[in-house]
Amino acid sequence: MKEDTMNDTAVTGADSVVNTSHLMQTYKPAPVVFVRGEGPYLFDTDGNKYLDFLSGIAVTSLGHAHDQVAAAIAKQARELLHVSNLFHNDLAQDVASMLDSLIIGDSADPAIRANGGKVFFANSGAEAVECALKLSRKWGGGTAYKVVAFDGSFHGRTFGALSATGQPKKKQDFLPMLDGFIHLPYVDVDLLAQCLEQNQIPEQNGRSNLVAAVLIEPIQGENGILLPLENTLAEVRELCNRHNVLMVVDEIQTGLGRTGKWFAFQHDGIIPDVVTMAKSLGNGMPIGACWAKSTVADCFMPGDHGTTFGGQPLALSAAKATLDALLEIRAPETAHDLGQKLREALSGLEGVEYVRGKGLLLGVKLSEDIDASAFTTTALSLGLIANSPVPGIVRLAPPYVIDDTHISEATELFKAALRLHRKGKAG
Ligand SMILES: Cc1ncc(COP(=O)(O)O)c(C=O)c1O
Known part of the structure; x- marks a missing residue:
């Protein structure tokens, strides 16, 4: 108007x-x-x-043109935009540590409190998901490799994320998708339990299931803000624990306060093994992140994953100012x-x-x-x-x-x- x-x-x-x-x-x-x-x-x-x-x-x-975020970007742009991941920058450690605290919150689990988690910075939501998928396969050690995802889900448009996405229409012109993805109704916990049981194997390299990860959105945003039944994430957490399978929660749309908790999985009082986020993280600056518990994150070795721009000072300056402001309000x-x-x-x-x-x-x-x-x-x-x-x-x-x-x-x-x-x- x-x-x-x-x-x-x-x-x-x-x-x-x-x-x-x-x-x-x-x-x-x-x-x-x-x-x-x-x-x-x-x-x-x-x-x-x-x-x-x-x-x-x-x-x-x-909101748009947020003072603190704009000032941080402008200051950083005059100091240093980018150096590549061949060099460390302190902003990466700062922002990763802030995200870690927000995810772990007041977890009662002493192992989680002691070790916390670690972050990989990407440039978008889809890239955060790609990191989560590769990390899950690395963790699976060549034995556990399948990923269970859900009908109606949306995880992004790159091939891994698209393969995980549960919307056939978005994939039909780009077949074949990657192998190893199973889609179940959102969220049929009984079918998930059956699926994990069917994929059980005699233990090999510390893995006892062909499924490496269950990838789930706490709310399906692109599917019309569809919510699972209350406590579903806690049930999924329990099944993942029982079968030694990673629980990966895609918080790209729901994360960083939007649903009334820092992360939507916190409504169910659980902590996933891996969390992806993006959208709100830079308040408009393109940035994504994949957090994982240290025990999982440490599967990645130098050279396993990377991106030229991910975690560069400019994007992180926006993320840091955004997180500061989100905490403030x-x-x-x-x-x-x-x-x-x-x-x-x-x-x-x-x-x-x-x-x-x-x-x-x-x-x-x-x-x-x-x-x-x-x-x-x-x-x-x-x-x-x-x-x-x-x-x-x-x-x-x-x-x-x-x-x-x-x-x-x-x-x-x-x-x-x-x-x-x-x-x-x-x-
Ligand atoms: C839950 C979820 N995952 C992944 C993505 C993909 O993020 P991006 O568009 O930044 O690649 C989106 C985007 O809408 C999303 O809502």
């Missing part, structure tokens, strides 16, 4: 606004070009203002409280069937007569940014810096879009 105005006329829709002729057609961007951001707001080329309740898909959790509690309010505000609206999710990662189920994808186009035209990862569901992942006013504003815009958007009326 134009700053200070909200009317029913679309501010987007002119295809001529964007020229994509030299870009591969992997995306179908909305015809709006953002040139500036400020907190939870974005501004387009015409000065229209939008309330960003998607945060670049759960990335800019501190008590991100998990903040996301929990704001999420509660947003959920309550949207739950009663006409056209909303229910709201699911945790903290500030919410899926709003619209009534059958509303096309959710077209609804998000309508919402955008009114000045509210959201998306629809699966039919019927609108995903909201606002930054943690919103307040009651932004929640009211978003609710009004959501309501206006609902009113406007009935099949045949808009979209």
